[in-house]
Amino acid sequence: MEFQRTDFVSVPVQDMTRAKAFYRDVLALHSPDWEAGWPEIETGNVSLYLVDPTVMGTDFAPHTAPIALRVADVAEAKRELERRGVEFSGEQDTGVCNMAFFSDTEGNSLMLHRRYAP
Numbered sequence: 001m002e003f004q005r006t007d008f009v010s011v012p013v014q015d016m017t018r019a020k021a022f023y024r025d026v027l028a029l030h031s032p033d034w035e036a037g038w039p040e041i042e043t044g045n046v047s048l049y050l051v052d053p054t055v056m057g058t059d060f061a062p063h064t065a066p067i068a069l070r071v072a073d074v075a076e077a078k079r080e081l082e083r084r085g086v087e088f089s090g091e092q093d094t095g096v097c098n099m100a101f102f103s104d105t106e107g108n109s110l111m112l113h114r115r116y117a118p
Helices: 016-026 074-083
Strands: 008-012 040-042 047-051 067-070 088-093 097-103 109-115
Touching: 016 047, 074 088, 074 097, 074 109
Parallel strands: 008 047, 067 109
Antiparallel strands: 040 047, 088 097, 097 109
């Protein structure tokens, strides 16, 4: 068997309306259909799929390992999101990449990320 690629990453939500507003209005991400029950959000290389896990018979639990959202400039993107009300929980520069950590409205861990080393 050969896996061709990752099509999407499921992002668990409790309040779909609130989550849609965050990803659409605060992060300014695109979905071909925000009115879908479970919208797929395009990020360039893999989609984020907002899902209510209780509809599938499982409990809600937010992601604690961050989803890395690549940006051109972490500091600039962080300032923009702070202007939109996002609170950051920390930053890290590893010598390979720069990261800034935050959560969505559902408690899922996210990060702004920029790899700058080869």
